[in-house]
Amino acid sequence: MPVPFIDIKRFEPGFLDRWNQKVKEMSSNAQFIGGAEVSSLETRLAEFTETKFSVSCANGTDALQIALRAMGVGKGDKVLLPDSTFWATFESVVNVGADPVTVDTNETDLQMDFETFQKAVEKYKPKAAILVHLYGWGSAKVLEYRKFCKEKGILLLEDGAQCFGVRYHGDSIYKDALISTTSFYPAKVLGAAGDGGAIFTNDEALANMCRQLANHGRTSHYGHGSVGWNSRLDSLQAGFLNLSLDHIKARLESRLSIAKKYQTELPKIGVNVISPPTGYTENGYCNANIFSLEDRPKLESHLKEKGIGFGIIYPGAMSDQPGAQGCEKFGDKNIARKISATILNLPLYAYMNDTEFNEVIESVKSYFQK
Numbered sequence: 001m002p003v004p005f006i007d008i009k010r011f012e013p014g015f016l017d018r019w020n021q022k023v024k025e026m027s028s029n030a031q032f033i034g035g036a037e038v039s040s041l042e043t044r045l046a047e048f049t050e051t052k053f054s055v056s057c058a059n060g061t062d063a064l065q066i067a068l069r070a071m072g073v074g075k076g077d078k079v080l081l082p083d084s085t086f087w088a089t090f091e092s093v094v095n096v097g098a099d100p101v102t103v104d105t106n107e108t109d110l111q112m113d114f115e116t117f118q119k120a121v122e123k124y125k126p127k128a129a130i131l132v133h134l135y136g137w138g139s140a141k142v143l144e145y146r147k148f149c150k151e152k153g154i155l156l157l158e159d160g161a162q163c164f165g166v167r168y169h170g171d172s173i174y175k176d177a178l179i180s181t182t183s184f185y186p187a188k189v190l191g192a193a194g195d196g197g198a199i200f201t202n203d204e205a206l207a208n209m210c211r212q213l214a215n216h217g218r219t220s221h222y223g224h225g226s227v228g229w230n231s232r233l234d235s236l237q238a239g240f241l242n243l244s245l246d247h248i249k250a251r252l253e254s255r256l257s258i259a260k261k262y263q264t265e266l267p268k269i270g271v272n273v274i275s276p277p278t279g280y281t282e283n284g285y286c287n288a289n290i291f292s293l294e295d296r297p298k299l300e301s302h303l304k305e306k307g308i309g310f311g312i313i314y315p316g317a318m319s320d321q322p323g324a325q326g327c328e329k330f331g332d333k334n335i336a337r338k339i340s341a342t343i344l345n346l347p348l349y350a351y352m353n354d355t356e357f358n359e360v361i362e363s364v365k366s367y368f369q370k
Helices: 013-030 036-049 061-068 087-095 114-124 142-152 204-213 236-243 248-269 296-306 336-344 352-369
Strands: 054-058 078-081 099-103 128-132 157-158 179-183 195-202 218-220 290-292 328-330 343-345
Touching: 013 236, 036 054, 036 195, 036 236, 054 061, 054 204, 061 087, 061 157, 061 179, 061 195, 061 204, 078 087, 078 114, 087 099, 087 128, 099 114, 114 142, 114 328, 142 157, 179 352, 236 248, 236 296, 296 343, 296 352, 328 343, 336 343
Parallel strands: 078 099, 078 128, 099 328, 128 157, 157 179
Antiparallel strands: 054 195, 179 195, 290 343
16 A cells, blocks of 8 residues: 655644635635734744744745844855755855855764864854754754853744654643744645745744844834845735644644554564754654665565655755755764665655554555565
8 A cells, every 4th residue: 555755735624614614704804914813824934833932934944034033144144054955945045145154963862062163263253153953853963952052142043844842741842942933835744735834932022033034124004114025924824824724733742652653563673763953852853754774775666566665855965955066064974875765765754554554564564565
């Protein structure tokens, strides 16, 4: 039986009926930009992430760029970021005119390596850094990152596109960040019906600047206090996200239960599962379904034959991308490159059923036990 890597059509009973009705009502009243849906969403997002301010925007990449601009990062500034991440993290730094420096990865938690980061800070004296929370958890050293950056006067932006709903020692991972972002790309834990993003912070001045930059730098309808761009989240996307937030607890619980089943069942067949760091495991993570395999291509072929979807997140280090040539990297162990060559992600999505899960396990088992 084929099993997809991800299925974003697993809606709750009645969800599509409510969505269609909402689209009809909003369309008949021409509620397309701003308004109650956007305001309600931002209020609910701030409450969910345990932050004081939430600013919606057009997509997750814009969220990163807006946050960097709001922090005053620009031409000539050095910004440290992980060598293991999605391209948007890298390009957001370039797009605000700053100079990115990639930092190698920690082999245990698969996040940016803290000790290597500290050494990079001494060498490059960066104005800012981006900590990316990957794989449905975050760095084992997240508190150390925040403390170190504050002591050194480094502005720390946290890219949370893969960690919506994650809790660290009982609190939202976004709660105590200086400024953090997320993406509402449809395949995310909280996905929209198109593109969308948001920025979270407890700093009112940062929040106000983010809101200004996302709306043409406006201070009034025809007053512009800065040069921003058009990055408003449209009302229809906000409406879809509001409906989805009604079910986010059940969706997260479903994903977490499946992730924990993988963590239990895969080691029984000799699979080297990557586990979340302490602090995330007891309080929830959202898509920990990965393991390391030295000879990954053979398993890829096997899964394709069985009709089992899989992901490789990410297939290459940032510093190896053609678009990154000429930019600096720090760390000589090339852990990011090794991880890119060995990590494989198995299917995981909300409301994945037992039959699908068992099909995945049996397919993986048939490879390792042949």
